Amino acid sequence: MTVSRRTFLGAALVVAVPVPALAGPAAGAGPAAGLTPNVFVRVDGRGRVVATVPRPDTGQGVRTMAAVLVAEELAVEVEDVTLEQAPGDTATYGSQAVANSTSSRQLATPLRTAAATARCLLIAAAAARWGVPAAACTARGGRVHHPGRRPLAYRDLVADAAALDPATVPVTLTPPERWRLIGRTRAGRSDARDIVTGRARYGAESAPRGSLIAVVARPPWIGAQVAAVDDGAARAVDGVVAVVRLAAPAAGQGGVAVVASSTAAALRGREALTVTWTGGTPAADSRAWLDELEAALPPAGSPVRPGGPGTAFPGAAADGGADPYLRRVYRMPLLAHAPMEPMNATAHVTADAVRVWAPVQDPGGLRTQLARSLALPEARIAVTPTLAGGAFGRRIEPDAVLEAIACSRAAGKPVSVRWTRDDDTRHDSYRPMSVHRLTAALDASGLPLTRTHEVVTWPLTVLPAFANPAVVRASGDHFPYTVPGDVSVALRPAPIRTGFWRAVYAGQFGYAEECFLSEIARHGGHDQVAFRRRLLPAGSRLHAVLDAAAAKAGPAPAGVACHLEYGSAIAVIADADPATRRVRRVTAAVDVGVPIHPSGVIAQVEGAILDAVSTVLGAQITVRDGAVVQSSFRDYAWARIGDCPDIDVIIVGSQAPIGGLGELAYPPAAAAIASALAGPEPVTGMPYGVPVG
Amino acid sequence: MGRFRLQVNGRRQVVDVPGDTPLLWVLREELGLTGPRYGCGVGACGACVSLIDGAAGRPCVRTVEDADGARVTTIEGLSEHGDHPVQRAWVDLDVAQCGYCQPGQIMTVVALLARVPDPSDAQIDEALRDNVCRCGTYPRIRSAVRRAASLVRGAS
Ligand code: FES
Numbered sequence: 001m002t003v004s005r006r007t008f009l010g011a012a013l014v015v016a017v018p019v020p021a022l023a024g025p026a027a028g029a030g031p032a033a034g035l036t037p038n039v040f041v042r043v044d045g046r047g048r049v050v051a052t053v054p055r056p057d058t059g060q061g062v063r064t065m066a067a068v069l070v071a072e073e074l075a076v077e078v079e080d081v082t083l084e085q086a087p088g089d090t091a092t093y094g095s096q097a098v099a100n101s102t103s104s105r106q107l108a109t110p111l112r113t114a115a116a117t118a119r120c121l122l123i124a125a126a127a128a129r130w131g132v133p134a135a136a137c138t139a140r141g142g143r144v145h146h147p148g149r150r151p152l153a154y155r156d157l158v159a160d161a162a163a164l165d166p167a168t169v170p171v172t173l174t175p176p177e178r179w180r181l182i183g184r185t186r187a188g189r190s191d192a193r194d195i196v197t198g199r200a201r202y203g204a205e206s207a208p209r210g211s212l213i214a215v216v217a218r219p220p221w222i223g224a225q226v227a228a229v230d231d232g233a234a235r236a237v238d239g240v241v242a243v244v245r246l247a248a249p250a251a252g253q254g255g256v257a258v259v260a261s262s263t264a265a266a267l268r269g270r271e272a273l274t275v276t277w278t279g280g281t282p283a284a285d286s287r288a289w290l291d292e293l294e295a296a297l298p299p300a301g302s303p304v305r306p307g308g309p310g311t312a313f314p315g316a317a318a319d320g321g322a323d324p325y326l327r328r329v330y331r332m333p334l335l336a337h338a339p340m341e342p343m344n345a346t347a348h349v350t351a352d353a354v355r356v357w358a359p360v361q362d363p364g365g366l367r368t369q370l371a372r373s374l375a376l377p378e379a380r381i382a383v384t385p386t387l388a389g390g391a392f393g394r395r396i397e398p399d400a401v402l403e404a405i406a407c408s409r410a411a412g413k414p415v416s417v418r419w420t421r422d423d424d425t426r427h428d429s430y431r432p433m434s435v436h437r438l439t440a441a442l443d444a445s446g447l448p449l450t451r452t453h454e455v456v457t458w459p460l461t462v463l464p465a466f467a468n469p470a471v472v473r474a475s476g477d478h479f480p481y482t483v484p485g486d487v488s489v490a491l492r493p494a495p496i497r498t499g500f501w502r503a504v505y506a507g508q509f510g511y512a513e514e515c516f517l518s519e520i521a522r523h524g525g526h527d528q529v530a531f532r533r534r535l536l537p538a539g540s541r542l543h544a545v546l547d548a549a550a551a552k553a554g555p556a557p558a559g560v561a562c563h564l565e566y567g568s569a570i571a572v573i574a575d576a577d578p579a580t581r582r583v584r585r586v587t588a589a590v591d592v593g594v595p596i597h598p599s600g601v602i603a604q605v606e607g608a609i610l611d612a613v614s615t616v617l618g619a620q621i622t623v624r625d626g627a628v629v630q631s632s633f634r635d636y637a638w639a640r641i642g643d644c645p646d647i648d649v650i651i652v653g654s655q656a657p658i659g660g661l662g663e664l665a666y667p668p669a670a671a672a673i674a675s676a677l678a679g680p681e682p683v684t685g686m687p688y689g690v691p692v693g
Numbered sequence: 694m695g696r697f698r699l700q701v702n703g704r705r706q707v708v709d710v711p712g713d714t715p716l717l718w719v720l721r722e723e724l725g726l727t728g729p730r731y732g733c734g735v736g737a738c739g740a741c742v743s744l745i746d747g748a749a750g751r752p753c754v755r756t757v758e759d760a761d762g763a764r765v766t767t768i769e770g771l772s773e774h775g776d777h778p779v780q781r782a783w784v785d786l787d788v789a790q791c792g793y794c795q796p797g798q799i800m801t802v803v804a805l806l807a808r809v810p811d812p813s814d815a816q817i818d819e820a821l822r823d824n825v826c827r828c829g830t831y832p833r834i835r836s837a838v839r840r841a842a843s844l845v846r847g848a849s
């Protein structure tokens with residue numbers, strides 16, 4: 001049976017095409033043909049409910065979310081749903097990108113509709129068999145029930161259901177008041193057992209048997225290129241089978257790959273290489289970069305005047321004629337993604353096909369991109385996304401995949417490229433540095449009348465669209481308060497690779513804005529929560545979350561911040577001891593519309609809070625003499641368990657549609673924590689209290 | 694090349710590899726035990742932690758030569774059905790996000806509870822100090838260690 005894709009993919013997709021009767025890796029498997037109303041869900045001949053998860057799981061929990069939604073609509077339990085991971089295929093699945101916190105917003109309705117369609121067809125089949133109206137039947141526990149009849153199991157109905165014309169069967173979604181699971185389930189993560197037994201398969205574990213292993217000698221300073229290679233000693237290492245020159249950008253970031261029969265041999269081979277490098281910027285220095293950004297700020301003028309140029313500031317006279325305003329400059333560092341599983345990818349290039357297994361954030365987009373760059377039809381390219389040991393924006397990029405393809409082509413075998421932690425830390429696409437100058441005109445009571453936020457930063461080198469200041473501004477500026485003003489963005493050329501990092505530019509903009517607001521409130525002697533309440537527009541979703549967080553955190557909190565983005569709202573309150581630099585407690589209240597998998601919602605907020613603790617206390621990337629200084633978690637000072645505050649996450653219910661979440665908590669958590677740590681001192685950058693850059 | 698003897702998850706193994714090969718690659722690539730994860734290779738993250746002669750060790754920084762004759766337990770050898778109390782606590786409290794660090798966290802906690810059946814918060818933080826979780830599951834790890842400790846006490 002085929003149905004229009006538009007029916008199931010909703011507004012996310014503009015083209016309507018028929019869906020293959022069975023899509024996904026297990027197509028055609030299984031005993032009986034089974035019921036497959038669309039690309040997302042099928043009920044097989046044994047009555048098993050199988051959901052195809054279109055986007056990869058990077059730890060954000062999309063697989064569990066899919067299981068909850070499908071279980072709800074097919075009236076089974078979360079653990080009854082078998083999950084299959086979709087291969088890269090945008091024609092079938094639409095966008096498969098784990099990006100911009102879109103997965104729950106874009107997938108919930110299609111997944112629910114898919115499962116509800118299957119349920120309605122099964123009910124229709126049972127009703128027909130019994131000769132009763134479908135409305136008198138219900139689905140529950142993998143069976144269809146009718147008062148006075150013996151329940152029929154799904155497995156006994158799939159053949160009849162598959163023969164029905166879905167156009168004749170009305171599909172109804174389970175209404176929220178009847179939800180058993182959505183927003184309520186206590187189920188944990190779908191892959192939990194595989195994770196705790198070590199069976200979970202990430203990139204390295206997904207490489208086909210017999211794959212060779214490659215490690216890459218990478219530029220010792222930024223932009224360096226290979227001038228010459230002496231690989232005699234490397235080739236002599238036992239187990240080394242090939243040495244491959246990788247030319248950027250076609251084969252990733254460039255370098256020399258050593259392909260071997262084992263990781264240890266590949267590492268020994270890399271050690272034995274002699275590479276001569278040329279070009280690049282061997283004198284680059286991140287402190288100097290930040291100074292250059294600051295020097296590029298426009299000349300500091302007066303703050304924006306409430307009534308336009310030439311008008312007076314209210315309160316100015318009372319203040320002896322001086323313009324009452326506050327001004328502060330914030331300096332933001334480079335940050336690395338540092339996913340726990342370092343970058344890696346496996347490729348097998350044969351005469352007529354390219355196959356890839358890798359932890360990637362956008363398998364469909366990658367396949368399309370590879371088709372273009374390799375000049376192959378998409379049908380000849382297979383991208384299998386694996387579980388990813390974290391991503392945080394890093395795995396949008398194809399660099400490791402391109403390296404694996406180049407190595408496999410040269411070696412004629414499947415090759416798995418493994419980045420060491422050192423490679424991963426030193427050759428990331430970093431969150432850009434930025435300098436923010438904020439100016440606020442204040443009234444006599446210390447409330448801001450206007451605000452000016454001037455930003456100088458770099459574009460994201462991984463996506464050309466971000467070379468546009470308007471795009472950067474749109475990413476960064478989500479100021480939710482009713483203070484009129486100006487935001488200006490100037491972009492300088494990026495001296496290092498830059499990319500998406502959790503919350504993208506909102507991480508820098510939101511941090512500066514909320515730290516500044518905290519200082520204004522303190523300056524005017526206002527309570528941080530009451531002050532924000534006054535500035536929020538009536539009816540803002542932030543009122544409810546701010547109230548909920550404040551009620552839990554107690555009176556007169558030092559660190560407070562809000563954020564409104566991705567269709568969700570959050571308030572974060574932090575308590576810290578400035579003397580010991582210890583973050584004691586963080587309270588977050590979040591409104592995501594529908595918290596599909598509550599434990600997963602809380603986990604995403606906890607994770608973003610730990611990112612905030614890490615980056616405010618001291619994690620940053622610095623560049624000296626052309627090279628990134630840090631090389632592992634030893635010096636990229638990510639939070640340890642002892643740095644972890646007590647965390648309370650409150651889910652605040654609302655009538656809003658499903659909102660995004662993965663990135664939401666980072667900007668306000670960082671600002672609240674920094675403000676709490678600063679106490680009466682101003683925050684001047686990130687990390688707080690250590691030199692930036 | 695050398696021949697090295699190990700007892701891994703209760704089975705005797707003999708491997709023929711250069712003596713300076715890190716034990717982690719022997720476990721993962723010679724013996725097919727991929728539960729110990731590679732996170733840094735320099736002993737700085739804890740993703741590879743396994744029991745070496747009963748204590749939490751980091752096979753990424755132990756050469757096979759140095760480990761010759763050792764008894765090694767990887768996460769695969771912790772329990773037959775994934776129901777060791779620490780594993781159960783981890784599942785019950787839905788600790789994992791990406792899960793990549795968790796075998797190392799779990800094995801570190803197994804070693805901790807063997808020494809200290811009822812650890813204080815400070816002892817938990819100390820034992821797990823060099824186990825990074827990039828996803829930030831620390832609050833749940835803390836709770837799960839307490840849960841695991843009470844499960845172990847209940848069982849004994
Ligand atoms: S891989 Fe062994 S401690 Fe990081």
Ligand code: FES
Binds near residue numbers: 826
């Ligand atoms: S769960 Fe992802 S690194 Fe710990």
